[in-house]
Amino acid sequence: MKYIVSGILGAAALSLMASAASAGTLEDVKAKGFLQCGVSTGLAGFSAPNDKGDWTGLDADFCRAVAAAVFGDGTKVKFTPLSAKERFTALQSGEIDLLSRNTTYTINRDTALGLNFAGITYYDGQGFMINAKKLPGVNSALQLSGAAVCVQTGTTTELNLADYFKANKMEYNPVVFEKLEEVNAAYDAGRCDVYTTDQSGLYGIRLTLSSPDDHVVLPEIISKEPLGPAVRQGDDKWNDIVRWTYYALLTAEELGITQANVDELKASGNPEIKRVLGTEADTKIGTDLGLNNDWVVSIVKAVGNYGELFERNVGQGSPLKIARGLNGQWTKGGLQYAPPIR
Amino acid sequence: MATQDIPRDVGGGRASLLYDPKVRGIFVQALVVVALGVLVYWIVGNTAENLKRANVASGFGFLNGRAGFDLSDTPIQFDSDSTYRRALLAGFLNTVIVALAGIVTATIIGFLLGVGRLANNWLIRKICTVYVEVFRNIPPLLVIFFWYFGVLSVLPLPKESIELPFGSFLNSRGIYLPRPVWDEGASLILVALAIGIAMSVFVARRAKQRQMATGQPFPVLWVSIALIVGLPLLALAATGFPLTFDLPKKSTFNLTGGFQIKPEFLALYLALSFYTASFIAEIVRAGIKGVSRGQSEAAAALGLRSGQTLRLVVVPQALRIVIPPLTSQYLNLTKNSSLAIAIGYPDLVAVGGTVLNQTGQAIEIVTIWMVVYLGLSLITSAFMNWFNAKMALVER
Numbered sequence: 001m002k003y004i005v006s007g008i009l010g011a012a013a014l015s016l017m018a019s020a021a022s023a024g025t026l027e028d029v030k031a032k033g034f035l036q037c038g039v040s041t042g043l044a045g046f047s048a049p050n051d052k053g054d055w056t057g058l059d060a061d062f063c064r065a066v067a068a069a070v071f072g073d074g075t076k077v078k079f080t081p082l083s084a085k086e087r088f089t090a091l092q093s094g095e096i097d098l099l100s101r102n103t104t105y106t107i108n109r110d111t112a113l114g115l116n117f118a119g120i121t122y123y124d125g126q127g128f129m130i131n132a133k134k135l136p137g138v139n140s141a142l143q144l145s146g147a148a149v150c151v152q153t154g155t156t157t158e159l160n161l162a163d164y165f166k167a168n169k170m171e172y173n174p175v176v177f178e179k180l181e182e183v184n185a186a187y188d189a190g191r192c193d194v195y196t197t198d199q200s201g202l203y204g205i206r207l208t209l210s211s212p213d214d215h216v217v218l219p220e221i222i223s224k225e226p227l228g229p230a231v232r233q234g235d236d237k238w239n240d241i242v243r244w245t246y247y248a249l250l251t252a253e254e255l256g257i258t259q260a261n262v263d264e265l266k267a268s269g270n271p272e273i274k275r276v277l278g279t280e281a282d283t284k285i286g287t288d289l290g291l292n293n294d295w296v297v298s299i300v301k302a303v304g305n306y307g308e309l310f311e312r313n314v315g316q317g318s319p320l321k322i323a324r325g326l327n328g329q330w331t332k333g334g335l336q337y338a339p340p341i342r
Numbered sequence: 343m344a345t346q347d348i349p350r351d352v353g354g355g356r357a358s359l360l361y362d363p364k365v366r367g368i369f370v371q372a373l374v375v376v377a378l379g380v381l382v383y384w385i386v387g388n389t390a391e392n393l394k395r396a397n398v399a400s401g402f403g404f405l406n407g408r409a410g411f412d413l414s415d416t417p418i419q420f421d422s423d424s425t426y427r428r429a430l431l432a433g434f435l436n437t438v439i440v441a442l443a444g445i446v447t448a449t450i451i452g453f454l455l456g457v458g459r460l461a462n463n464w465l466i467r468k469i470c471t472v473y474v475e476v477f478r479n480i481p482p483l484l485v486i487f488f489w490y491f492g493v494l495s496v497l498p499l500p501k502e503s504i505e506l507p508f509g510s511f512l513n514s515r516g517i518y519l520p521r522p523v524w525d526e527g528a529s530l531i532l533v534a535l536a537i538g539i540a541m542s543v544f545v546a547r548r549a550k551q552r553q554m555a556t557g558q559p560f561p562v563l564w565v566s567i568a569l570i571v572g573l574p575l576l577a578l579a580a581t582g583f584p585l586t587f588d589l590p591k592k593s594t595f596n597l598t599g600g601f602q603i604k605p606e607f608l609a610l611y612l613a614l615s616f617y618t619a620s621f622i623a624e625i626v627r628a629g630i631k632g633v634s635r636g637q638s639e640a641a642a643a644l645g646l647r648s649g650q651t652l653r654l655v656v657v658p659q660a661l662r663i664v665i666p667p668l669t670s671q672y673l674n675l676t677k678n679s680s681l682a683i684a685i686g687y688p689d690l691v692a693v694g695g696t697v698l699n700q701t702g703q704a705i706e707i708v709t710i711w712m713v714v715y716l717g718l719s720l721i722t723s724a725f726m727n728w729f730n731a732k733m734a735l736v737e738r
Binding site (some may be wrong): 043084085088089092109111112113114134143144146147148153154156159161162166172173174175176177178183184186189190191193206233236263279 | 380398421492495595684696698
């Protein structure tokens with residue numbers, strides 16, 4: 001008996017030490033040899049497995065960009081599909097190193113949930129989609145009083161929905177599911193009249209419905225949904241790496257560095273490009289981050305710049321065909337603005 | 343060791359304490375309790391420490407915050423301005439409602455099936471056997487999906503609702519029933535109902551006494567029905583029918599008005615009832631089989647008819663065998679109701695999950711879940727144990 005008890009105590013002490021000894025996330029990731037990245041269970045354009053089972057999309061590619069920055073190899077990523085409900089617990093508990101899963105940046109999540117957002121990779125807003133064939137004459141969200149609305153649980157969407165209907169003194173009937181696929185199936189089966197989520201998501205989901213052309217996205221945008229990658233609070237070094245990976249993607253686009261010409265541009269005489277690509281003499285930008293000096297080269301080689309990422313996954317090169325809009329570079333009237341890499 | 347030679351049962355208390363089995367037992371048990379205490383303290387302390395380090399807020403203070411979300415189906419008044427506490431309460435009540443409704447229905451179906459499996463009629467016997475074998479061998483989640491996606495979601499849309507009698511409608515959004523609206527004087531009907539029930543109880547007692555004394559039976563059932571149904575009807579007529587019905591009407595999107603039973607509830611309720619009924623049927627069959635054949639033969643010899651034999655001799659004895667395993671099925675049904683989350687019925691687990699996500703208070707919510715389910719199960723067991731004790735063979 002005593003042996004068993006001491007055995008249990010010993011095991012407990014060991015597990016305590018193991019958790020106390022965990023160093024920074026960067027060291028952990030390097031030791032593991034891959035980045036464990038939390039993504040959605042399947043949202044077209046952001047993170048969804050393709051027909052070969054590879055994860056594609058803006059969020060999935062962002063994971064690859066971070067892996068490229070750390071390892072110089074964008075394939076060293078393992079994806080963990082998470083429901084909206086599971087995502088924060090997975091990050092808090094250390095199951096994943098990075099949450100890149102169309103997650104809205106809010107003050108509550110930044111503070112009380114112990115997360116840090118590393119930037120806004122996609123400026124979104126919540127919208128509504130209806131079946132125009134079954135509901136002719138409805139062309140504004142203000143006509144939706146009395147409707148049954150399908151929504152995913154545990155999202156800011158759910159909260160905005162309640163606020164919007166309350167503010168406009170309208171009634172509605174929420175139909176709430178945990179998983180995106182369940183919401184899609186219920187909406188497609190006609191269990192509810194309206195589907196609400198981020199507008200980018202609505203365009204993606206529309207493609208998966210049985211008759212996409214019957215459905216229209218209503219013009220109203222009822223909320224700000226800045227989506228971005230999140231990391232655990234209290235690890236500034238790791239937060240810096242993720243944040244500057246995002247800025248590097250933006251800077252690369254700004255400077256015209258693409259997947260195709262990045263090797264060529266390493267020989268460029270332009271001091272700004274030299275600084276960003278780490279070809280400047282005695283540069284310490286990469287090593288100060290805890291990475292190699294050619295980290296931006298690795299990122300762009302792996303996934304391209306932000307513009308390429310966007311067009312490939314959600315823009316003109318994808319079935320979603322979403323315009324850059326707010327997600328354009330600041331020089332072109334958008335909100336994407338990276339601080340200087342110097 | 344010198345004490346080894348001394349026999350244990352000699353000289354009360356003179357043997358070394360080290361070899362006293364009682365003392366040893368207490369010592370070892372105390373050691374285990376202390377070790378367990380230290381372990382729990384360690385885990386709790388470690389968790390609190392890590393939460394603090396991860397800057398995650400903890401404690402139950404969040405329960406008073408504004409929920410901000412709406413629920414699709416609530417037995418109590420709830421909107422987005424209500425607190426998280428009230429959201430969890432609504433979820434808890436939904437769990438209790440679906441569990442109670444499921445337990446009642448599963449018991450009725452289960453008893454019918456159990457008796458049906460022993461029927462003399464070949465067709466009834468085989469149908470019941472097939473039912474039991476099919477339903478108890480399918481995971482409950484699939485049964486829920488079967489009802490939700492297979493049966494309820496293929497019903498027509500609200501605009502093409504199926505009309506049922508009495509102004510009711512059936513469509514993919516559920517069943518819409520007329521909702522009774524009580525006007526003034528309606529309380530008299532409730533009073534009449536109460537009087538009817540009280541009088542039935544009285545009649546039943548007197549009838550039993552009379553039968554004990556004289557052997558004369560009395561038609562208690564019919565008199566009770568007449569009292570319980572007749573008196574309120576009489577009161578209804580006397581007060582001039584203070585009752586109107588709010589009928590469901592078609593509007594732009596849905597039917598409005600009336601009383602709506604949502605498909606999520608229906609799917610879960612039907613699935614749990616039908617699934618658990620297959621187990622209850624087997625328990626009932628075992629219970630009836632467990633009553634020795636001599637009992638029914640003796641009853642027949644005494645001149646009881648087959649219905650009376652079943653009601654007065656077989657079932658009371660079968661119940662003693664049936665009740666303990668039945669308790670487990672009730673507990674299973676209650677716990678299986680947490681599968682509601684798969685089809686979006688806002689039970690405690692679904693609502694708790696939403697609260698968990700909106701607040702990030704994982705440990706607190708999981709604690710609430712466990713405490714509530716444990717409490718529900720213990721209450722069910724306590725009730726069934728009481729019922730079992732009441733039904734147990736009274737030995738004289």
